[in-house]
Amino acid sequence: MEKASKIYIAGHRGMVGSAIYRKLQKEGFTNIITRVSADLDLRNQQDVADFFAQEKPEYVFLAAAKVGGIVANNTYRADFLYENLQIQNNVIHSSYVNGVKKLMFLGSSCIYPKLAPQPLKEEYLLTGLLEETNEPYAIAKIAGIKMCDAYRAQYGCNYISVMPTNLYGYNDNYHPQNSHVLPALIRRFHEAKEQGFETVTIWGTGTPKREFLFADDLAEACYFLMKTYDAPGLINIGTGEDLSIKDLALLIKKIIGYTGEIKFDTSKSDGTPRKLMDVSKLHDKGWKHTIELEDGIRLAYHDFLVNENTRIA
Numbered sequence: 019m020e021k022a023s024k025i026y027i028a029g030h031r032g033m034v035g036s037a038i039y040r041k042l043q044k045e046g047f048t049n050i051i052t053r054v055s056a057d058l059d060l061r062n063q064q065d066v067a068d069f070f071a072q073e074k075p076e077y078v079f080l081a082a083a084k085v086g087g088i089v090a091n092n093t094y095r096a097d098f099l100y101e102n103l104q105i106q107n108n109v110i111h112s113s114y115v116n117g118v119k120k121l122m123f124l125g126s127s128c129i130y131p132k133l134a135p136q137p138l139k140e141e142y143l144l145t146g147l148l149e150e151t152n153e154p155y156a157i158a159k160i161a162g163i164k165m166c167d168a169y170r171a172q173y174g175c176n177y178i179s180v181m182p183t184n185l186y187g188y189n190d191n192y193h194p195q196n197s198h199v200l201p202a203l204i205r206r207f208h209e210a211k212e213q214g215f216e217t218v219t220i221w222g223t224g225t226p227k228r229e230f231l232f233a234d235d236l237a238e239a240c241y242f243l244m245k246t247y248d249a250p251g252l253i254n255i256g257t258g259e260d261l262s263i264k265d266l267a268l269l270i271k272k273i274i275g276y277t278g279e280i281k282f283d284t285s286k287s288d289g290t291p292r293k294l295m296d297v298s299k300l301h302d303k304g305w306k307h308t309i310e311l312e313d314g315i316r317l318a319y320h321d322f323l324v325n326e327n328t329r330i331a
């Protein structure tokens with residue numbers, strides 16, 4: 019990628035897309051194109067075809083998707099399948115039709131079988147049943163990986179698939195029901211502290227383990243891989259370290275300074291018991307994360323506070 023290369027970031031306003039946008043701007047790229055969903059609904063095949071024919075980007079970061087936590091995934095099963103298939107089919111196909119040199123598709127760690135051996139190696143894909151709560155989303159993501167590989171096989175497209183672990187950071191989604199666990203707990207502990215609630219309720223048993231990568235670290239990895247990785251298949255992006263939801267809650271409780279009690283609502287699903295990524299393939303290529311969890315949570319909490327008054331949901 020040259021500094022004047024025409025780069026399209028699909029989903030540039032999202033947590034991941036905005037982190038990639040910041041990274042490319044910091045690196046001095048001068049020809050980045052973006053569209054908000056109100057102006058270009060990526061579910062609309064003709065509008066996407068017209069956009070690509072008109073703009074002809076050379077590089078594409080596909081960070082647009084319908085994204086949410088375990089309850090959102092399990093509630094809007096049809097939307098997670100339909101919208102993500104539509105978005106990725108349209109962007110990947112229109113990229114091929116218009117000669118995009120390289121495209122990066124963002125998948126997710128949920129593509130792996132629920133009970134696969136840990137840590138998760140890339141070759142474990144499709145070796146077992148998926149976690150029920152986010153199967154629609156996972157099926158869509160797996161289809162995206164296979165579509166990139168199929169367009170490489172048939173048309174020679176250099177379209178790569180990267181699998182991030184759970185992410186958090188600036189511009190995260192703090193919706194009380196639809197968000198992921200880390201932003202959800204930042205908001206819940208903050209509001210409990212501000213309003214003097216005696217207890218904070220965590221969903222599930224607190225025993226599942228999760229790995230968390232700061233979104234700006236992910237953007238660094240995406241930039242690194244867009245420059246250096248040209249292979250079919252998939253590559254994991256994570257920290258290689260995980261912790262239990264209970265320990266995550268205790269860490270966020272400490273950082274926010276909440277002094278009440280924690281309760282567990284075991285009527286809510288735990289989801290996958292563990293999904294620690296094996297990141298040796300990425301480490302062997304020369305990239306490692308730099309932002310550790312406690313520092314990252316402090317940065318995310320500050321961002322939450324700064325944007326608290328303008329938050330819609």
Ligand SMILES: NC(=O)C1=CN([C@@H]2O[C@H](COP(=O)(O)OP(=O)(O)OC[C@H]3O[C@@H](n4cnc5c(N)ncnc54)[C@H](OP(=O)(O)O)[C@@H]3O)[C@@H](O)[C@H]2O)C=CC1
Pocket residue numbers: 028029030031032033034035053054055056058059060061080081082083084085101105124125126127182183184185186189190191198
């Ligand atoms: N958050 C996480 O923990 C993880 C995320 N990922 C992946 O990273 C990518 C980005 O996730 P994240 O940044 O968290 O998500 P966000 O919800 O923060 O951002 C999603 C973006 O997608 C855009 N979008 C959604 N639907 C449409 C549509 N119909 N047309 C056009 N744009 C649309 C939105 O655009 P607009 O703002 O203009 O409406 C938004 O900017 C996704 O592929 C996700 O699967 C992978 C692993 C973990």
Ligand SMILES: C[C@H]1O[C@H](OP(=O)(O)OP(=O)(O)OC[C@H]2O[C@@H](n3cnc4c(=O)[nH]c(N)nc43)[C@H](O)[C@@H]2O)[C@@H](O)[C@@H](O)C1=O
Pocket residue numbers: 085086087088089091126127128152155156183184185196197198199200202203219220221222226228263286287288289290
């Ligand atoms: C990135 C990844 O993210 C999702 O999978 P997930 O990691 O299971 O998602 P989650 O962050 O929502 O939950 C993690 C764990 O945390 C527990 N938990 C406790 N209390 C809250 C809580 O208040 N909110 C949420 N959301 N979870 C909570 C929750 O019960 C679960 O045990 C999918 O999008 C999947 O497709 C995917 O790609």
